[in-house]
Amino acid sequence: MSETSEPNVGAFTLGGPLTVEPAGPIEVPAHEEWPLPNGFAWVFPGEGNRGGLVRPVIMADGFNLGRSKLDVLYHGLESGSFPFISELRRRGRDVILLGFEERSASILDNAEAAVAAILRATAEQLGDARLVVGGFSMGGIVTRYALARLETQRMDHRTALYFSYDSPHRGASIPVGVQAFSHFIPFPNDFAKQMNSPAARQMLWQHYDKDTEKTTVAPERTEFLAALDRVGNWPQIPMKIAVANGRGDGIGLPDVRPGEVALRIDRIYPGTTFYTQAQGDDVTAGYLNRRFPKAERTIATNGFPELDGAPGGTLHTYKILSGAMEKLGGKIDLRHEDVCFVPTVSAVAIRDIEKQDDLYANVGDLDPQESELDDFLCSSTTTAHTGITEELGTWIMDRLPD
Numbered sequence: 284m285s286e287t288s289e290p291n292v293g294a295f296t297l298g299g300p301l302t303v304e305p306a307g308p309i310e311v312p313a314h315e316e317w318p319l320p321n322g323f324a325w326v327f328p329g330e331g332n333r334g335g336l337v338r339p340v341i342m343a344d345g346f347n348l349g350r351s352k353l354d355v356l357y358h359g360l361e362s363g364s365f366p367f368i369s370e371l372r373r374r375g376r377d378v379i380l381l382g383f384e385e386r387s388a389s390i391l392d393n394a395e396a397a398v399a400a401i402l403r404a405t406a407e408q409l410g411d412a413r414l415v416v417g418g419f420s421m422g423g424i425v426t427r428y429a430l431a432r433l434e435t436q437r438m439d440h441r442t443a444l445y446f447s448y449d450s451p452h453r454g455a456s457i458p459v460g461v462q463a464f465s466h467f468i469p470f471p472n473d474f475a476k477q478m479n480s481p482a483a484r485q486m487l488w489q490h491y492d493k494d495t496e497k498t499t500v501a502p503e504r505t506e507f508l509a510a511l512d513r514v515g516n517w518p519q520i521p522m523k524i525a526v527a528n529g530r531g532d533g534i535g536l537p538d539v540r541p542g543e544v545a546l547r548i549d550r551i552y553p554g555t556t557f558y559t560q561a562q563g564d565d566v567t568a569g570y571l572n573r574r575f576p577k578a579e580r581t582i583a584t585n586g587f588p589e590l591d592g593a594p595g596g597t598l599h600t601y602k603i604l605s606g607a608m609e610k611l612g613g614k615i616d617l618r619h620e621d622v623c624f625v626p627t628v629s630a631v632a633i634r635d636i637e638k639q640d641d642l643y644a645n646v647g648d649l650d651p652q653e654s655e656l657d658d659f660l661c662s663s664t665t666t667a668h669t670g671i672t673e674e675l676g677t678w679i680m681d682r683l684p685d
Contacts, residue, residue: 299668301359322396340415343381343422351382365676387480397429413443423447430518443684453629454488460569462491526675528596529627531661533645539592547616588639591622596668598624631659
């Protein structure tokens with residue numbers, strides 16, 4: 284280790300189950316590849332379909348850093364309790380996995396790939412079955428915007444059903460202390476690139492700015508919401524459905540209580556401590572300390588709700604961070620591996636997430652008309668963000684158009 288810097292953190296980023304690379308090789312069935320503006324797609328024919336697209340389902344990749352790894356996405360969709368792609372193909376659906384050249388690029392840029400995939404699918408399709416278009420996490424936002432933009436341009440997307448899978452329609456949450464720590468590391472790193480990327484700035488409800496050291500709504504989010512508004516916010520022609528990996532009964536993560544230590548690091552970044560988000564003003568979210576170059580910083584929030592323990596799809600935020608620090612020789616005191624990433628009310632577009640009562644609302648008690656969607660399902664138990672479960676997967680399958 285250098286005497287003038289902390290040890291290199293390596294190339295870790297925060298990601299959900301669909302981004303986890305297995306230890307062994309991944310076997311992917313034969314498929315066609317489409318080159319697209321800002322992206323690419325892999326096309327898997329449905330069972331019994333020969334000689335062209337018949338009943339296409341376009342599914343977009345989610346957020347991370349770098350080019351989409353569609354083999355990893357395929358594995359993630361197939362290796363859980365519900366083989367999502369195999370079930371679609373068994374039902375005679377042609378599966379089109381949509382990837383991006385840079386997953387952390389602007390959602391508006393990545394929507395170019397979605398638009399191109401939709402138009403190519405409609406051009407090559409045999410028969411008159413209407414499309415299914417959607418995505419996982421950020422992919423649901425990308426395709427939402429792409430379909431709405433096509434309608435605004437009066438271009439026929441021929442889509443009957445839009446779906447999103449734990450997509451942050453009203454925003455996502457990464458603990459502010461964790462965002463700040465990515466920039467506290469005294470050299471360029473992938474984690475900081477991910478946290479400061481255009482897509483992160485667009486999707487996070489509050490973003491820590493490394494230059495001002497303030498936490499606010501990023502200007503990129505304001506601009507993106509304005510762009511959504513210009514295309515009508517949502518596509519109007521297809522039926523719009525969504526699933527949430529979080530519970531819908533207002534019950535969050537029972538072990539994640541506000542104001543507790545979530546993770547403490549010693550030896551490297553000595554005494555650096557992250558706390559679960561609590562309500563109030565001037566609430567300490569994290570204490571950051573480093574030896575080389577010497578610096579310490581307290582990260583505080585004002586007027587935040589209790590986000591970390593809220594009902595929603597969870598991310599291994601502190602487990603991933605602690606694992607990276609432990610590999611560098613850090614002494615780790617990990618109290619909470621997972622925190623909420625996409626609140627349930629955000630995933631089903633029924634409430635905003637900045638107020639405690641809305642964040643913890645019992646969705647089952649709300650008028651479904653409050654949602655911007657036509658139908659939705661919340662998980663019966665708290666599950667990992669974008670985790671594929673039989674409950675959620677079957678519900679989507681049962682709503683596919685004829």
